Amino acid sequence: MEEIRVDLGERSYSILIGDGIIEDTGEIIREWELDGKVLVVTNPTVAEWYLKPLTDSLIAAGFTFKVVMVPDGEVYKNLEEAEKIYNLLISNQYDRKSLLIALGGGVIGDLTGFVAATYLRGVRFIQIPTTLLAQVDASVGGKVAVNHPRGKNLIGSFYQPSLVISDVGTLLTLPETELHSGVAEVIKHGLIMDENYFQFICGEIQLIREANPGIMTWIVAGSCNIKSRIVEADEKESSLRAILNYGHTIGHALETITDYTGFKHGAAVAVGMIAAAKIAWQLEVLKDASLIDQLIELCGDFNLPVRIDGFSIESIIEAIYYDKKMAHGKVNWILPCEIGKVIISAEVSESLVREVLKELGGSK
Amino acid sequence: MEEIRVDLGERSYSILIGDGIIEDTGEIIREWELDGKVLVVTNPTVAEWYLKPLTDSLIAAGFTFKVVMVPDGEVYKNLEEAEKIYNLLISNQYDRKSLLIALGGGVIGDLTGFVAATYLRGVRFIQIPTTLLAQVDASVGGKVAVNHPRGKNLIGSFYQPSLVISDVGTLLTLPETELHSGVAEVIKHGLIMDENYFQFICGEIQLIREANPGIMTWIVAGSCNIKSRIVEADEKESSLRAILNYGHTIGHALETITDYTGFKHGAAVAVGMIAAAKIAWQLEVLKDASLIDQLIELCGDFNLPVRIDGFSIESIIEAIYYDKKMAHGKVNWILPCEIGKVIISAEVSESLVREVLKELGGSK
Numbered sequence: 001m002e003e004i005r006v007d008l009g010e011r012s013y014s015i016l017i018g019d020g021i022i023e024d025t026g027e028i029i030r031e032w033e034l035d036g037k038v039l040v041v042t043n044p045t046v047a048e049w050y051l052k053p054l055t056d057s058l059i060a061a062g063f064t065f066k067v068v069m070v071p072d073g074e075v076y077k078n079l080e081e082a083e084k085i086y087n088l089l090i091s092n093q094y095d096r097k098s099l100l101i102a103l104g105g106g107v108i109g110d111l112t113g114f115v116a117a118t119y120l121r122g123v124r125f126i127q128i129p130t131t132l133l134a135q136v137d138a139s140v141g142g143k144v145a146v147n148h149p150r151g152k153n154l155i156g157s158f159y160q161p162s163l164v165i166s167d168v169g170t171l172l173t174l175p176e177t178e179l180h181s182g183v184a185e186v187i188k189h190g191l192i193m194d195e196n197y198f199q200f201i202c203g204e205i206q207l208i209r210e211a212n213p214g215i216m217t218w219i220v221a222g223s224c225n226i227k228s229r230i231v232e233a234d235e236k237e238s239s240l241r242a243i244l245n246y247g248h249t250i251g252h253a254l255e256t257i258t259d260y261t262g263f264k265h266g267a268a269v270a271v272g273m274i275a276a277a278k279i280a281w282q283l284e285v286l287k288d289a290s291l292i293d294q295l296i297e298l299c300g301d302f303n304l305p306v307r308i309d310g311f312s313i314e315s316i317i318e319a320i321y322y323d324k325k326m327a328h329g330k331v332n333w334i335l336p337c338e339i340g341k342v343i344i345s346a347e348v349s350e351s352l353v354r355e356v357l358k359e360l361g362g363s364k
Numbered sequence: 365m366e367e368i369r370v371d372l373g374e375r376s377y378s379i380l381i382g383d384g385i386i387e388d389t390g391e392i393i394r395e396w397e398l399d400g401k402v403l404v405v406t407n408p409t410v411a412e413w414y415l416k417p418l419t420d421s422l423i424a425a426g427f428t429f430k431v432v433m434v435p436d437g438e439v440y441k442n443l444e445e446a447e448k449i450y451n452l453l454i455s456n457q458y459d460r461k462s463l464l465i466a467l468g469g470g471v472i473g474d475l476t477g478f479v480a481a482t483y484l485r486g487v488r489f490i491q492i493p494t495t496l497l498a499q500v501d502a503s504v505g506g507k508v509a510v511n512h513p514r515g516k517n518l519i520g521s522f523y524q525p526s527l528v529i530s531d532v533g534t535l536l537t538l539p540e541t542e543l544h545s546g547v548a549e550v551i552k553h554g555l556i557m558d559e560n561y562f563q564f565i566c567g568e569i570q571l572i573r574e575a576n577p578g579i580m581t582w583i584v585a586g587s588c589n590i591k592s593r594i595v596e597a598d599e600k601e602s603s604l605r606a607i608l609n610y611g612h613t614i615g616h617a618l619e620t621i622t623d624y625t626g627f628k629h630g631a632a633v634a635v636g637m638i639a640a641a642k643i644a645w646q647l648e649v650l651k652d653a654s655l656i657d658q659l660i661e662l663c664g665d666f667n668l669p670v671r672i673d674g675f676s677i678e679s680i681i682e683a684i685y686y687d688k689k690m691a692h693g694k695v696n697w698i699l700p701c702e703i704g705k706v707i708i709s710a711e712v713s714e715s716l717v718r719e720v721l722k723e724l725g726g727s728k
Contacts, residue, residue, distance in 0.1 A: 079443065079447065083443065086512060086518070086519060087512075087514075090512060090514045090515065090518060091514075117521055118482065118519050118520060118521050119518070119519065120518060120520075121507065121509065121517075121520045121521050121522055122521055122522065122600070143485065145485065148450060148451075148454060150451075150454045150455075151454065153485075154450070154454060154483070154484060155450060155482050155483065156482060156484075156485045157481055157482050157485050157486055157521065157523075158485055158486065159521075236485075236486070
């Protein structure tokens with residue numbers, strides 16, 4: 001079992017990573033002295049595989065708990081579902097010493113975290129992420145939120161979990177497209193911060209594709225390590241943390257124009273990373289174009305999209321512009337200089353963005 | 365103008381206290397570099413007196429702003445009103461640099477603070493408290509919340525304002541019962557922490573009753589100072605901060621059994637303080653009974669209740685017991701030893717509580 005410590009002063013916590021460790025949850029909670037009345041939040045899809053090992057371990061460790069099921073899907077990450085969980089907590093007199101456990105992917109983690117952040121002015125919660133994306137991304141950073149009909153994650157806060165238990169064994173049952181979506185963020189971590197990590201990924205493509213637990217333990221640990229270093233330096237995203245948005249400017253725009261149904265998050269980020277690298281090349285921020293080729297090849301290895309054929313350039317530009325209005329009229333682009341190093345720049349012209357989108361197959 | 369600094373590391377902020385300073389708000393925001401698109405949250409009662417001076421000053425300082433009215437009353441401190449504010453913020457594309465201004469008493473402050481804590485993972489907010497209770501109590505400590513049908517403040521978080529502007533001139537238009545309700549908390553601050561402050565209050569009863577701005581500036585500053593010292597030592601209420609609950613165990617029970625309509629908050633706390641002092645006397649924690657007499661006299665000077673004639677002892681006990689279940693089976697009583705000093709004790713028998721309630725006029 002690997003342990004990554006996220007060092008945020010009094011809000012520090014650990015991420016435990018290993019194969020099959022869900023079934024040790026009860027014991028782990030005792031060991032970490034996080035005892036309390038437990039509420040498990042999960043969805044039917046995840047529950048089918050992993051609820052029993054979790055509850056068995058809670059029972060074995062002598063915990064009192066209830067389970068609440070949230071229907072599967074991003075559309076349920078809303079205030080209404082949060083209210084249902086509040087109601088359940090209140091009806092069952094969960095007090096300040098309560099412990100919420102989020103068993104599932106990003107939706108379950110974000111929703112449970114939001115409830116934990118706001119119930120009785122904050123109760124403890126443990127994340128048990130069951131997707132690669134949640135293990136390498138949502139598990140570090142403390143971003144909790146629910147969606148609003150007008151946009152994703154508009155209601156939320158920064159609230160750190162007490163512990164994250166990342167069982168890489170769960171990745172074996174993850175649909176391939178979900179696994180690959182997580183890999184996109186893994187690739188991103190290498191590209192923005194750590195060339196050795198990037199080369200390690202390139203050397204283990206086959207084992208990653210198989211979600212080999214040994215390799216995935218290293219991958220999850222590696223990504224959490226990189227993301228922790230960034231978040232530790234800038235918890236509330238006032239500066240450095242923005243580099244984690246590499247690939248996300250165009251990525252978010254693609255998700256928005258397809259109403260979050262056209263792309264898995266990581267797939268949108270993959271093509272966004274390629275676009276941003278091409279912008280960096282045009283601006284001579286990126287000195288060696290081989291990075292673009294390597295990135296395209298790597299994305300291809302994981303069936304991640306590398307082009308945007310058929311998507312309207314105009315719609316993408318408009319979606320970027322909407323974000324722009326939200327951020328005081330400026331888009332901060334994250335541009336790679338070399339593998340492991342990026343810069344933040346607001347000096348990217350709309351016409352250059354259009355040009356690169358066209359090059360990637362965007363339509364009029 | 366007085367300034368009290370609440371020192372909470374990166375969450376530190378200042379409380380400005382003075383007569384008529386609402387009309388300097390625009391200028392103050394510029395001076396403190398809190399510029400941003402402003403949303404003012406208030407209610408019709410407060411707006412009638414103080415909205416124009418506020419908006420005039422915002423206009424004079426060149427701010428863009430909108431105003432949202434929340435109906436007057438505790439019953440509107442709920443998620444539904446919070447959602448209305450979210451909708452307005454989103455429709456008008458308020459971004460992360462937004463500035464929310466809470467103009468009003470505790471309801472407006474708590475609701476606005478909750479929205480600020482959870483909109484886009486946290487935007488800045490300024491409190492302009494217009495009741496004595498909000499000026500001496502809610503303005504320090506960062507407790508923000510909305511109510512749930514099953515209980516007060518069940519949904520909320522700790523979130524510090526960027527600045528508090530306490531205009532003691534507003535106290536001149538405050539209904540007498542509201543002023544006196546605030547005075548109860550002021551008395552509490554003296555009793556739990558500062559004998560000199562307590563004696564100062566005793567010496568200025570007439571001017572306090574008149575809400576004399578000069579005296580009230582000192583009172584608000586004095587209370588904020590005391591509360592700050594406590595909150596600085598224990599921001600999240602894990603230990604010391606509990607002493608602020610002096611008078612609140614029985615006080616809350618009285619509010620609960622009268623469905624929050626029988627007592628102003630401070631009135632309930634006043635009689636709660638007397639009851640707790642009597643308990644302390646019985647347990648020989650309090651060595652000099654003259655504290656009880658002084659407290660009763662002082663409460664009388666502000667028409668605060670000193671007895672509970674006609675209220676059912678059984679109901680009060682039950683209400684205390686409900687709180688008890690929420691707090692892992694123990695009631696922590698705050699008991700005075702002398703003026704300016706209290707202890708926290710869980711060693712109070714139910715029978716002693718009953719006895720004191722009976723002594724104060726409680727009925728079978």
